[in-house]
Amino acid sequence: MRRRMGVEERRQQLIGVALELFSNRSPDDVSIDEIASAAGISRPLVYHYFPGKLSLYEAALKRAADELAERFVEPHEGPLGARLLRVTGRFLGFVDEHGPGFSALMRGGPAVGSSTTNALIDSVRQAAYDQILAHLGVTAPPARLELVVRSWISLAESTALIWLDGRRIPRAELELQLVHDFAALAAVSAAYDDEMALLLGGILADEPADGPFADLLGRLAALAPRAVLP
Amino acid sequence: MRRRMGVEERRQQLIGVALELFSNRSPDDVSIDEIASAAGISRPLVYHYFPGKLSLYEAALKRAADELAERFVEPHEGPLGARLLRVTGRFLGFVDEHGPGFSALMRGGPAVGSSTTNALIDSVRQAAYDQILAHLGVTAPPARLELVVRSWISLAESTALIWLDGRRIPRAELELQLVHDFAALAAVSAAYDDEMALLLGGILADEPADGPFADLLGRLAALAPRAVLP
Numbered sequence: 530m531r532r533r534m535g536v537e538e539r540r541q542q543l544i545g546v547a548l549e550l551f552s553n554r555s556p557d558d559v560s561i562d563e564i565a566s567a568a569g570i571s572r573p574l575v576y577h578y579f580p581g582k583l584s585l586y587e588a589a590l591k592r593a594a595d596e597l598a599e600r601f602v603e604p605h606e607g608p609l610g611a612r613l614l615r616v617t618g619r620f621l622g623f624v625d626e627h628g629p630g631f632s633a634l635m636r637g638g639p640a641v642g643s644s645t646t647n648a649l650i651d652s653v654r655q656a657a658y659d660q661i662l663a664h665l666g667v668t669a670p671p672a673r674l675e676l677v678v679r680s681w682i683s684l685a686e687s688t689a690l691i692w693l694d695g696r697r698i699p700r701a702e703l704e705l706q707l708v709h710d711f712a713a714l715a716a717v718s719a720a721y722d723d724e725m726a727l728l729l730g731g732i733l734a735d736e737p738a739d740g741p742f743a744d745l746l747g748r749l750a751a752l753a754p755r756a757v758l759p
Numbered sequence: 760m761r762r763r764m765g766v767e768e769r770r771q772q773l774i775g776v777a778l779e780l781f782s783n784r785s786p787d788d789v790s791i792d793e794i795a796s797a798a799g800i801s802r803p804l805v806y807h808y809f810p811g812k813l814s815l816y817e818a819a820l821k822r823a824a825d826e827l828a829e830r831f832v833e834p835h836e837g838p839l840g841a842r843l844l845r846v847t848g849r850f851l852g853f854v855d856e857h858g859p860g861f862s863a864l865m866r867g868g869p870a871v872g873s874s875t876t877n878a879l880i881d882s883v884r885q886a887a888y889d890q891i892l893a894h895l896g897v898t899a900p901p902a903r904l905e906l907v908v909r910s911w912i913s914l915a916e917s918t919a920l921i922w923l924d925g926r927r928i929p930r931a932e933l934e935l936q937l938v939h940d941f942a943a944l945a946a947v948s949a950a951y952d953d954e955m956a957l958l959l960g961g962i963l964a965d966e967p968a969d970g971p972f973a974d975l976l977g978r979l980a981a982l983a984p985r986a987v988l989p
Contacts, residue, residue, distance in 0.1 A: 636877070647866070672927035680918045687913035688906065697902035706947060713943035717936060720978035748950035749979060 540578050540588075543568055548589040552627040556586055556634075587645050590634065594649045597623050598656040605664060609732055610742040612664060613711060617685065618704045624689040625700060632693050635686065657682050665732070673718050673725050681711045709745045770808050770818075773798055778819040782857040786816055786864075817875050820864065824879045827853050828886040835894060839962055840972040842894060843941060847915065848934045854919040855930060862923050865916060887912050895962070903948050903955050911941045939975045 546568045550559045561582055565572045579585040600619040603612050624631050634650070661678050662670055670678070685707050692703055715732075719725040736742045776798045780789045791812055795802045809815040830849035833842050854861050864880070891908050892900055900908070915937050922933055945962075949955040966972045 672925070676918065676921055676928065679921050680914055683917035683921075684910055684914050687917075688910045691906055691909050691913075695902070698906065702951070706951070709947040709950070710944060713947050714940060716979055717939040717943050717975065720939070720975060721932070721936070745947065745950060749946055 536578070539570075543575065543578055543585065544588045544592050547585050548592055548627075548630075551586065551589050551633075552593075552630040554629050555632075556630060561585075587649075590646060590649055593627060593630070594653050597653055601657055601660045603660070603664070608736050608740050608742075609664060610708060610712070610736055610740040613661075614704060614708045614741055616660070617707045618701075620685065621689060621692075621700055621704055621707075624693065628693050632690060635690055654679075654682055657685075665728075667728075671724050673722055674728065677711075677714050677718050677725075681714055684710060684714075705741060708741045712742045712745055713749075766808070769800075773805065773808055773815065774818045774822050777815050778822055778857075778860075781816065781819050781863075782823075782860040785859050785862075791815075817879075820876060820879055823857060823860070824883050827883055831887055831890045833890070833894070838966050838970050838972075839894060840938060840942070840966055840970040843891075844934060844938045844971055846890070847937050848931075850915065851919060851922075851930055851934055851937075854923065858923050862920060865920055884909075884912055895958075897958075901954055903952055904958065907941075907944050907948050907955075911944055914940060914944075935971060938971045942972045942975055943979075 543564065547559075547564050550564060550567060561575055562572055564585065565575045568575070575585070579588065597620070600623055601616055603616050606612075634646070658678055661682075662668070665674075667674065688703065688707060688710075692698060692700075715725065715729050719729040733742060733746075773794065777789075777794050780794060780797060791805055792802055794815065795805045798805070805815070809818065827850070830853055831846055833846050836842075864876070888908055891912075892898070895904075897904065918933065918937060918940075922928060922930075945955065945959050949959040963972060963976075
């Protein structure tokens, strides 16, 4: 029993060390020697716990995926706009911390195409989708709502990836923009579909006048005439 | 000289046959035997022209990428909203024709992670990005414009992928929605940034009152009070 705990502890330590190295440099550039050295053990001992770099990479990815999914959890209290802003902030914090590893993973890292990796990425997307639907209080989403939520999750991923390439926009601005993007995509859908308009109306009815959603609508309304008139 | 033409013609025929098979079923499920049979030649002869399925897949993908990039080309005439709507229509037409192959490729097909495949996908994204900037008449895009354009391209990809899974929304509606999404993402950026507001103002100044951009702004303005007031 005692020895088993030791094995598991060592595995967890190696996963932590590997995750930190994979987060700060492209996983392709991280060697098993480096991981062994950072963990203070020998290279053969690393192989004792993990048969190869891919299995250690997948274990590190699993821990990162669990950590990210935990950040999606938000109490069902208060206005939805503020909730989404907090979760989006934690998501971008995660991306910021794991930048190079996140980029490598999403752009085609060492284990891309492996079914384990793809399943992990999909499970994180699904966790985000499930959380958003739960906050919206919707159990059987119409096709247009599913499209808005899933495509926004994909937009959040790609926005984060584009941002990581140079970080030319302040992170706080990006967080607010993503929340606004969600409102904008929902509004586009609602502008042409009554079911979505009803849903959006219900969400906005509970939004405070100084929340991120109301603020955007005010600014867009102000923008429209200014922009259309030369 | 004559024989060389024959070789190239045969290669092109095989690429066409393979592209059609890869478009209608997941490439993983298409065998070299099937390709040979559809082309009316023997299996060893296929291998004479392409060393393996991966090289034939990559050649088919190259042709599809070229075809898609051609569909992005649009005359620089008339309102921008109508131009974007035409190009988006051709893009979704392409996705519709090559559905299973497009899904497999973007979700992790047989050659995902291969540098050739990733470079091809990136080159198509870059072609779309270059075209949009050219139509906007912008050569040195500010960071926020680059983010809007690149993230919209990614949104168009993911929207198409989500749509392919069941096709529960009419294609024509999706085309218009994507054009509106572009306007909405640009408007969100413009609502908080003067440079983007100036750019958007310039675009909207030339839009006709019955174009897709003006129509959306009118509907959003109508939606705002309806939605905010319970």
